[in-house]
Amino acid sequence: MPTKENTKWDWEITGKSNWWGNSFTELWLYRHLAVGFVRRDFLLIYQQTVLGPLWVLLQPILTLFTYVLVFGKVVGISTGGLPPVLFYLAGIVLWNLFNDTFLGIASTFRENAQLFSKVYFPRLIVPFARLSGYLLHFGIQFGLLLCVLLYYLVFQSIKLPPASGLLLVPVCIILTGLLSLGLGLLFSIITAKYRDISYIISMVIRLFMFLTPVIYPVSYVSDKWRWLVELNPLTPLFELFRLALLGEGLITITQFVYSCVFTFAVLIVSLLIFNKQSDKLIDII
Amino acid sequence: MAETVIQVENLSKLYRLGSIGTGYFLQDIQRWWTTAVRKKHDPFFGLNPSDNAPPSQKGLWALHDVSFEVKQGEVLGIVGRNGAGKSTLLKIISRIIRPTQGAIRGRGKISSLLEVGTGFNLELTGRENIYLSGYILGMTKAEIRSKFDEIVAFANLEQFLDTPVKRYSSGMYVRLAFAVAAHLEPDILILDEVLAVGDAEFQKKCLGKMNEVSRNEGRTILFVSHNLQAILNICDTGLWLEKGKVKQLGPISQVANGYLTDAQKFKFSQHWQTPEEGPGNELIRFKKVELVPQLSHPDAPLDIRTPLAVKFQFWNLSGEAHLSTNLVLFSYGGECIFDLASPNVLCQEGVVEGECIIPGNFLNDGSYFISLYVVKDTATPLYTYEECLSFDLEDYRGDIRWYGKWWGAVRPIFPFRLEQAEPVLY
Structure with missing residues (x-):
């Protein structure tokens, strides 16, 4: 063999980790693994349960009952001009997507420490699989929402928003998904490094729900505190979701742009940090 | 070729001991600022092992300057x-x-x-x-x-x-x-x-x-x-x-x-200068215990073929008596492999010496330890020196193409005959 042949290598491992991380082609090579993880998670949740996949539907339904009872009847929070069931269900379904994805991705390193320390694959596969899995859950729950909506259309004859607005529904879903991915990635790194933060996260996210128009419309918030709710990048997405689907919501173009910019900024920064840090974290976890 | x-090429890996990171959020930020932004040396962890700080602060070099090709x-x-x-x-x-x-x-x-x-x-x-x-x-x-x-x-x-x-x-x-x-x-x-x-x-x-x-x-x-x-x-x-x-x-x-x-260069022998230092009691004090492998040449490994000599000396402080010594060999798991008694000999006060040879091709591979019992009149134990020697025997298979763990406490070579008795005639 000529020696110059030896200078050509397929790969090189050095101490430097890369901000840009895995090439897209490498992620693509591992696409089956992502599908495998989604499949595993789905099978695992419903293994040896009586109701099986029905749990995906039961959770929002039970939450809906609670909300209608507590916030609708007992506390009496206004739901604007919308029937409470539709109003709450729309909020619950979208919130579940954010909440589950964020918490699921934030625990990436803690839950997979054993696996990560024994075999290499692009670490980003795990959060991507989580996001896909919860989008799947969301799809099922969204189906439930559509069924309820259909019921109200036929039997309660509520007014339908213009069909052109429906195009904005997937935009809301994608932005919510991406925001939870971005924040999840960021917190997966932080919680792996500073373990105590993981205890706080689930509490903070529960409080965060009250800053998001899940159980109340933005129009219900007094002018004095509205800025606080509007600072939340999720607020415009929830309002737009209800506006496009149910015909009622309070949103301006500026707020929507704010949400988009915030989401993509968080996502890009988180991806860079994740790529840079994920290799080093294996030494720690 | x-x-x-x-x-x-020159592969090294440093593991920090103790707390990971600096442990403090603020210090981590400071560290990032000096190393990544200002491109200076790490203020908290040096990378050069020859730095004069004590190793406990430097961390552990799990790999240091490893180079090879495959x-x-x-x-x-x-x-x-x-x-x-x-x-x-x-x-x-x-x-x-x-x-x-x-x-x-x-x-x-x-x-x-x-x-x-x-x-x-x-x-x-x-x-x-x-x-x-x-x-x-x-x-x-x-x-x-x-x-x-x-x-x-x-x-x-x-x-x-x-x-x-x-x-x-x-x-x-x-x-x-x-x-x-x-x-x-x-x-x-x-x-x-x-x-x-x-x-x-x-x-x-x-x-x-x-x-x-x-x-x-x-x-x-x-x-x-x-x-x-x-x-x-x-x-x-x-x-x-x-x-x-x-x-x-x-x-x-x-x-x-x-x-x-x-791997086998650990101590096989122990010596004591005076009876006060040696292990024992008012009747018996050990002076020396030693395991001497009868190796064919000095660099040969200690394996199941190697004969082993166990040599010992003790001070008899109990006056004139009939003494014998039992050599008891235990497997690593604590199972007794054998209990071997020396002849019963009339000894005076002073140093008594003994030697026993465990032949090669007798023990199976594994870890063993030896205890020595000094007995008076073949009935009264005077002193038991537990686990005074330990050793490992490596495996040796020769041409045998079987790699699983060989069964049994011992692996002796006994006369064994196998031959064709009656060939089938066509």
């Missing part, structure tokens, strides 16, 4: 004591962790098997797990599908494919896990201690598979094992790591021999 597929189709066996850096090296080559300094360059696809059953999930069925662990090890769906039947046949688990793995016996679990791994087709395969599990028959099957893969398909294998016999049989080249550094690199027989003799 085959081309080089892995080149390891050629295509070569099977490299890595030996070394626990903590020598073997696993760290494999983890860096597998891309699981990053080196602190140095680089590894290579060609071709790497698959690593650092543990049996990586990514297996107990709740899922055998079928699901074959796919999942295949994906995790880097196989594509098409690859797994095309080899699915082969994998199932290798593991011999056809009937249990749709049973959750948690209902498998541990043997079945290992078989399935290894079967998936054995059907990987990387250019470079990395194996860590995989043969430590599984029953003997399956171990043999795995070793056979590995041999076949490296010889026939020209695959490069990096192999870490404590089973020296397996390493000797499979590997061409050996790499001996000690405390993170390369101690020896060369043909496997040389490296294995060097490693073995070095």
Whole structure:
């Protein structure tokens, strides 16, 4: 063999980790693994349960009952001009997507420490699989929402928003998904490094729900505190979701742009940090 | 000459001891500011091992300046004591962790098997797990599908494919896990201690598979094992790591021999100058205990063929008496292998000396310890010196192509005849 042949290598491992991380082609090579993880998670949740996949539907339904009872009847929070069931269900379904994805991705390193320390694959596969899995859950729950909506259309004859607005529904879903991915990635790194933060996260996210128009419309918030709710990048997405689907919501173009910019900024920064840090974290976890 | 597929150059890995990171959020930020932004030296952790700070603050060099090359189709066996850096090296080559300094360059696809059953999930069925662990090890769906039947046949688990793995016996679990791994087709395969599990028959099957893969398909294998016999049989080249550094690199027989003799250089003898220092009581005090292997040459390893002489001296402080000594040999697990009594001899006050020879080709491989009992009038124990010597016997098989653990407390060579009595006549 000529020696110059030896200078050509397929790969090189050095101490430097890369901000840009895995090439897209490498992620693509591992696409089956992502599908495998989604499949595993789905099978695992419903293994040896009586109701099986029905749990995906039961959770929002039970939450809906609670909300209608507590916030609708007992506390009496206004739901604007919308029937409470539709109003709450729309909020619950979208919130579940954010909440589950964020918490699921934030625990990436803690839950997979054993696996990560024994075999290499692009670490980003795990959060991507989580996001896909919860989008799947969301799809099922969204189906439930559509069924309820259909019921109200036929039997309660509520007014339908213009069909052109429906195009904005997937935009809301994608932005919510991406925001939870971005924040999840960021917190997966932080919680792996500073373990105590993981205890706080689930509490903070529960409080965060009250800053998001899940159980109340933005129009219900007094002018004095509205800025606080509007600072939340999720607020415009929830309002737009209800506006496009149910015909009622309070949103301006500026707020929507704010949400988009915030989401993509968080996502890009988180991806860079994740790529840079994920290799080093294996030494720690 | 085959081309080089892995080149390891000045590879070092520093592990910080104690708290990871600085432990403080603010200090971590300060550290990031000085090293990443201002490109200065790390204010909290120096990278240069020759820095004069004490090692406890510097951390531990799991690997230090390791360089070697692996050629295509070569099977490299890595030996070394626990903590020598073997696993760290494999983890860096597998891309699981990053080196602190140095680089590894290579060609071709790497698959690593650092543990049996990586990514297996107990709740899922055998079928699901074959796919999942295949994906995790880097196989594509098409690859797994095309080899699915082969994998199932290798593991011999056809009937249990749709049973959750948690209902498998541990043997079945290992078989399935290894079967998936054995059907990987990387250019470079990395194996860590995989043969430590599984029953003997399956171990043999795995070793056979590995041999076949490296010889026939020209695959490069990096192999870490404590089973020296397996390493000797499979590997061409050996790499001996000690405390993170390369101690020896060369043909496997040389490296294995060097490693073995070095591993056995612990103290076989104990001496005491005066009766006050020696272990014992007011009747008996030991002066010397010594294990002297009757090696054919000084560098030969201590294996099951080696005769061992046990020599001892004690001070008899009990006056004139009939004394005998029992030598009791225990296996590492505490099982008594034999209890050997010396002749009963009339001794005066003073030093009494004894020697016993345990012949070669008698004990099985393993770890042993010896206790000595001094007895008066073949009935009254005067003193028991528990666990005064311990030693390891390495395995030796000669031409035997069987790598599983040899059964039995002893492995004697007795006259044994086997011959054709009556040939079948056609």
